[in-house]
Amino acid sequence: MSTQTSGLAIETAGLVKTFGETRAVDGVDLAVPTGTVYGVLGPNGAGKTTTVKMLATLLRPDGGEAHVFGHDIVREADEVRGRVSLTGQYASVDEDLTGAENLVLLARLLGHRKPAARTRAAQLLEAFGLTEAAGKQVKHYSGGMRRRIDIAASILNTPDLLFLDEPTTGLDPRSRNQVWDIVRAVVAQGTTVLLTTQYLDEADQLASRIAVIDRGKVIAEGTKGELKASVGAGSVHLRLRDPEQRPIAADLLRRALDAQVQTDPDPVALTARLAAAASHDTAAEHAARALNELARAGITVDNFSLGQPSLDEVFLALTGHDTQQPRPGRDDSHDPKDEVAA
Amino acid sequence: MSTTTPTESGGLAPVRTDSLAELLVAKERPPRPSAWSASMTFGWRAVLKIKHVPEQLFDVTAFPIMMVLMYTYLFGGALAGSPKEYIQFLLPGILVMSVVMITMYTGVSVNTDIEKGVFDRFRSLPIWRPSTMVGYLLGDALRYTIASVVMLTVGMILGYRADGGVAGVLAGIALLVLFSFAFSWIWTMFGLMLRTEKSVMGVSMMVIFPLTFLSNVFVDPRTMPGWLQAFVNNSPVTHLASAVRGLMAGDWPAGEVAWTLGWSALFVLVFGPVTMRLYNRK
Ligand SMILES: Nc1ncnc2c1ncn2[C@@H]1O[C@H](COP(=O)(O)OP(=O)(O)OP(=O)(O)O)[C@@H](O)[C@H]1O
Numbered sequence A: 001m002s003t004q005t006s007g008l009a010i011e012t013a014g015l016v017k018t019f020g021e022t023r024a025v026d027g028v029d030l031a032v033p034t035g036t037v038y039g040v041l042g043p044n045g046a047g048k049t050t051t052v053k054m055l056a057t058l059l060r061p062d063g064g065e066a067h068v069f070g071h072d073i074v075r076e077a078d079e080v081r082g083r084v085s086l087t088g089q090y091a092s093v094d095e096d097l098t099g100a101e102n103l104v105l106l107a108r109l110l111g112h113r114k115p116a117a118r119t120r121a122a123q124l125l126e127a128f129g130l131t132e133a134a135g136k137q138v139k140h141y142s143g144g145m146r147r148r149i150d151i152a153a154s155i156l157n158t159p160d161l162l163f164l165d166e167p168t169t170g171l172d173p174r175s176r177n178q179v180w181d182i183v184r185a186v187v188a189q190g191t192t193v194l195l196t197t198q199y200l201d202e203a204d205q206l207a208s209r210i211a212v213i214d215r216g217k218v219i220a221e222g223t224k225g226e227l228k229a230s231v232g233a234g235s236v237h238l239r240l241r242d243p244e245q246r247p248i249a250a251d252l253l254r255r256a257l258d259a260q261v262q263t264d265p266d267p268v269a270l271t272a273r274l275a276a277a278a279s280h281d282t283a284a285e286h287a288a289r290a291l292n293e294l295a296r297a298g299i300t301v302d303n304f305s306l307g308q309p310s311l312d313e314v315f316l317a318l319t320g321h322d323t324q325q326p327r328p329g330r331d332d333s334h335d336p337k338d339e340v341a342a
Numbered sequence B: 001m002s003t004t005t006p007t008e009s010g011g012l013a014p015v016r017t018d019s020l021a022e023l024l025v026a027k028e029r030p031p032r033p034s035a036w037s038a039s040m041t042f043g044w045r046a047v048l049k050i051k052h053v054p055e056q057l058f059d060v061t062a063f064p065i066m067m068v069l070m071y072t073y074l075f076g077g078a079l080a081g082s083p084k085e086y087i088q089f090l091l092p093g094i095l096v097m098s099v100v101m102i103t104m105y106t107g108v109s110v111n112t113d114i115e116k117g118v119f120d121r122f123r124s125l126p127i128w129r130p131s132t133m134v135g136y137l138l139g140d141a142l143r144y145t146i147a148s149v150v151m152l153t154v155g156m157i158l159g160y161r162a163d164g165g166v167a168g169v170l171a172g173i174a175l176l177v178l179f180s181f182a183f184s185w186i187w188t189m190f191g192l193m194l195r196t197e198k199s200v201m202g203v204s205m206m207v208i209f210p211l212t213f214l215s216n217v218f219v220d221p222r223t224m225p226g227w228l229q230a231f232v233n234n235s236p237v238t239h240l241a242s243a244v245r246g247l248m249a250g251d252w253p254a255g256e257v258a259w260t261l262g263w264s265a266l267f268v269l270v271f272g273p274v275t276m277r278l279y280n281r282k
């Protein structure tokens, strides 16, 4: 309908994709502002990949419509393809070829002449720290190296819009941080990034707006501040020295933090779920106060960690059900914790 | 704002966001590649794959050698008096048969390759869509050429002499490779249509065996019953075998060459569009 998408890189209305009985994407409305990182957060099978594939013109929607920079993704697929670039969830480079060959191949397909293609490939390999691995077949790359070559392949021409489908799933924390740095560098040069992820902290780190999707539907959308306010500030996990003291500690935390306190099966463990950020204190400030109170009451804390709300908690807060669905998933959503020394 | 971390896990060099930023500043995009250039680039991909996985040349070397030896010594004595005489008749035919049989592997490799993530990337590029498949088949054309050269060499060692000379042999091989390129669109179609590698292989066998054996490759069709002659005389493989045999013998079998080219055009026109429909829908 409206091709007037001033300031919007992506605009979808009622986007639908079905696979037989499965409504993989079930009426998704998105509005992604140009020049920002937009996070799409959802558990396994939520429909993230399907949405991205439709927007990258790889799948035809069964209903609704979508515009990328004002171009209809079905009728003007070629214009869309000229401006976007996709790093798929699973390696989207040729495993049999070397890293350098992959980049030269794709640069040639983008219209670069051979010398220019070679130069661009070499520069990107250098910037991505892959010069040494340039002559190795991609199938011998580590997970972190694969992700890098994959992203490098997506920015051979600086795209106006870059899709990153779960770019850090399965990476160790250091590789993950490096991918984040790459994303920040890309966006700093004016490229819009649509990033899908299962990790709230990743969306929190990178995205300015976040859409939470579940079972093909957008169940929450907003800036990360808005989202967090509706979810809560996170949780404090404690391990006490003496299990006898747990009831007292639980009571204390409940009063000090105004939090819901759960006693874990482990007799010395406690989890306090911090309430929505009604006050302007950060989760860390809450936690510091709690530790103080415990120390004053003579309770010894062996281990302490502060966790951002996990995807499970986000879902519990937003939908009342957790991420466990009848649909088969690959792995459990994890709970990235910022470890704090006790 | 370089984020260089001095200690790197696994010896992996750090990402240099400063030089990355410089690279990203370049916003100009070269014009899109022509259909020809994109196809040739995909052909280059196929050649690189041969370089990295040379085992895949097994079917264009060992298999053809086996075919020549087997049929020459198995049938030679019975059908033409001696293997040496028979190979004069057989070699062009067995060349045609083996290469046409080898085309079958195209379907299997398309079927396994297409599932890989890299095709998502190819499909999201603003290029002439059939170039991926055309490039595939160009790489295969190279394999067919290798097979032809290998078989000719073995044939010549066994005593085959081409009266058509170098020109006749080259023309014969060129026609064979061209036909195989056109014929392979059947396999790209099956490769995209069928779900598993096994089913592609099964269907390919069902097509290829009758098509190659029910031809004039081994014997003159005049020895066959009438209904079979009708099929054999109109089979594209028969036309191709006659044309190649004629070219290599130094004749200029214009009619057979024309028939072969006609069949080739038909294959491309029918199975090319079907392949592309399937490719776009995958
Ligand atoms: N080609 C397909 N054929 C049939 N069903 C499919 C296909 N692709 C996806 N689905 C189904 O659609 C639903 C959404 O899948 P999708 O891959 O989009 O999820 P996702 O959010 O990317 O999940 P993940 O985090 O596991 O990557 C799932 O139930 C999946 O089984």
Ligand SMILES: [Mg+2]
Binding pocket: A048, A049, A050, A089, A165, A166
């Ligand atoms: Mg996915």
